[in-house]
Amino acid sequence: MQQRAFRLPPVGFLLDLPAVRRTVRALMSKPRRLVLKFGSGILANSRGSGLDEKQFRRLSAEVAAAVKAGHECVIVSSGAVAAGLGVLGLKERPEALAARQACAAVGQSKLMESYARHFAAHGLNVAQLLLTHGDLDSRTRHENARNTLEHLLTSVVVPVINENDSVAVEELKFGDNDRLSAEVAMLANADTLILLTSVDGLLDERGRTVREVEDIDDVAQLARNEKGKFSVGGMVSKLQAVKLAVEAGITTHIASGRKAGQIRAILAGKPAGTRFTVPA
Numbered sequence: 001m002q003q004r005a006f007r008l009p010p011v012g013f014l015l016d017l018p019a020v021r022r023t024v025r026a027l028m029s030k031p032r033r034l035v036l037k038f039g040s041g042i043l044a045n046s047r048g049s050g051l052d053e054k055q056f057r058r059l060s061a062e063v064a065a066a067v068k069a070g071h072e073c074v075i076v077s078s079g080a081v082a083a084g085l086g087v088l089g090l091k092e093r094p095e096a097l098a099a100r101q102a103c104a105a106v107g108q109s110k111l112m113e114s115y116a117r118h119f120a121a122h123g124l125n126v127a128q129l130l131l132t133h134g135d136l137d138s139r140t141r142h143e144n145a146r147n148t149l150e151h152l153l154t155s156v157v158v159p160v161i162n163e164n165d166s167v168a169v170e171e172l173k174f175g176d177n178d179r180l181s182a183e184v185a186m187l188a189n190a191d192t193l194i195l196l197t198s199v200d201g202l203l204d205e206r207g208r209t210v211r212e213v214e215d216i217d218d219v220a221q222l223a224r225n226e227k228g229k230f231s232v233g234g235m236v237s238k239l240q241a242v243k244l245a246v247e248a249g250i251t252t253h254i255a256s257g258r259k260a261g262q263i264r265a266i267l268a269g270k271p272a273g274t275r276f277t278v279p280a
Contacts, residue, residue, distance in 0.1 A: 032267070033071070033189065034073050034190060034191070035074045036063065037076040038077045039178075040081070043078065043079035049082065049090065049092070051110065051114055055257075056114045057121075059196075060118035060119050062261070064119060064122035064124055066267060073158055074159045076161045076181040076184050078162070080110075080165065083110035083114075084105070084108075104165035108162065112128050124156070125157045125158070126160050127152050127160065128162075129148065129149075129160070130161075130162055131163065131164060131180065132164050132167060133183070142187065146187055146188070153188075161184055181193060181195065182241040182244040182245040185250050186250070193253070194255065194266060195241065195242070197238065197255075197256065198257065198258060201253075201273035202219060202222055202235065202239075202254055202274040203224075209273065210274050211274060213274060219239075223238075246277075246279075251277060253266050253276070255272045
């Protein structure tokens with residue numbers, strides 16, 4: 001990916017606010033490598049027993065626009081269990097772990113079918129990668145996964161990553177791919193991680209969105225254990241993922257995946273959800 005060079009401005013330049021804004025816009029517009037995590041709560045339909053095709057259509061269009069603007073995009077996607085529920089004739093997420101694994105196994109192909117169809121409308125291909133934390137802990141498998149990602153991104157293919165729920169259950173049980181998305185961002189040497197969820201970001205005690213966080217430990221008490229109707233990971237697991245990514249030097253955002261234009265706004269440096277900055 002071709003990088004643009006930017007020189008530091010002279011001290012007097014910092015007093016020129018219009019010039020500062022122009023520089024910020026230029027920095028924001030340079031090509032970036034993004035990892036976008038789509039949670040179950042924004043991909044499932046209102047019944048939770050299938051996929052929300054309108055959401056897939058919009059999210060695919062927004063990612064496609066980012067790719068066509070020169071950004072490299074990797075998707076970490078939940079939603080396989082929700083996709084499998086309808087196929088197996090179930091109305092709600094089963095409690096038994098084996099039953100959830102069966103739903104995920106059936107639903108994964110449905111999930112990829114939706115992504116393939118909607119990205120094809122924008123002239124883009126997708127690729128499926130199923131990973132486990134063990135894959136990322138193993139040096140050989142880690143390098144194999146990294147090399148595969150690099151080749152796909154060079155080929156302008158959108159990788160869609162999910163946990164391999166048939167053999168690993170950490171995210172299926174606890175995190176809704178939150179931690180996996182942070183590990184993938186590190187694997188891919190991403191510039192930015194965006195967690196799109198069913199809330200507007202991290203909320204303060206009055207329910208207002210916290211726009212920017214410099215130290216995650218300062219806002220840890222704001223994490224609530226509530227989860228969306230069809231979600232597994234709550235804000236606690238998201239902040240754990242954020243901490244992992246930020247400590248690796250990756251700017252991270254939590255924003256609403258039910259609101260249009262959030263990806264575009266984040267890329268443009270406009271307010272959208274909560275931005276977690278990398279310490280200087």
